[in-house]
Amino acid sequence: SVSDKRFNRVLLKLSGEAFGGGKIGIDPDVVNGIAHQVAEAIAEGVEVAIVVGGGNFFRGAELSQRGMDRARADYIGMLGTVMNCLALQDFCEKLGIETRVQSAITMGQVAEPYIPRKAIRHLEKGRVVIFGAGAGMPYFSTDTVSAQRALEIGADAVLMSKSGVDGVYSADPRTNPDAKKYDEISFDDALRMGLKVVDAAAFALCMENKLPMIVFGMDGEGNIARVLRGEKIGTLVHA
Ligand code: UDP
Secondary structure, eight states: OOTTOSOSEEEEEEOHHHHTTTSSSOOHHHHHHHHHHHHHHHHTTOEEEEEEOOTTTOOHHHHHHTTOOHHHHHHHHHHHHHHHHHHHHHHHHHTTOOEEEEESSOOTTTOEEOOHHHHHHHHHTTOEEEEESTTSSTTOOHHHHHHHHHHHHTOSEEEEEESSOOSOBSSOTTTOTTOOBOSEEEHHHHHHTTOOSSOHHHHHHHHHTTOOEEEEESOSTTHHHHHHTTOOOSEEEEO
8 A cells, every 4th residue: 555655766777688588679578567567566656767778689798899899889788778668668658657768868759868857757747757778878887877867866765676686695696506695785795795786886876875775586476566565575785
């Protein structure tokens, strides 16, 4: 119910990898499932802003390892995130949720430009705001942008979804069977231990500004709805 919800306004980071359902491109069933989960939170009165990744299309670092100019490859990566935004917008609107896409790279035919105060007005009106094109700057990641957008729109927390891992571990659980999952960890400890599940820049921004982050797995059934309604899943990273 509205009275016991934990968050008023959140920034949800959705991993691009999940949008493709393990392949390159968009899996409409996956995106539709995400939209349904967001709809549950909106119905409970939570204000939801979303940053969408683009790992299902292109990652700049990977393209540059194969000979492309890094900055240009990063722009390709950013454009990929916008396609994910439009897919998510489509499924949200089919469920009757009003949404606005705001892009950090101007493309007036498909998205509003990123205007923070306008984004806040949309949220106040119960619209979902979907941020695309990352920061609009090469050498950044959508994790870092999530922390920045959360700070700028005054979100209560960053809800950082990951695919293939369900929280912060003492080591990479995909390669180290002894890795232990934390229920809670400080930003300071995560940084000192060099834990890479989230970018160091995102951890550092949240730490400096005392913004809590929840790292959780997107793979579990209904996990997005659970984290949006304040259920304690994944790992709470705190200042
Ligand atoms: N990117 C960028 N600047 C940004 C955000 C993203 O250059 O502010 C590029 C970068 O090349 C990145 C790609 O967009 O690899 C896709 O984003 P990301 O890897 O963060 O997506 P995710 O892993 O969350 O799916």
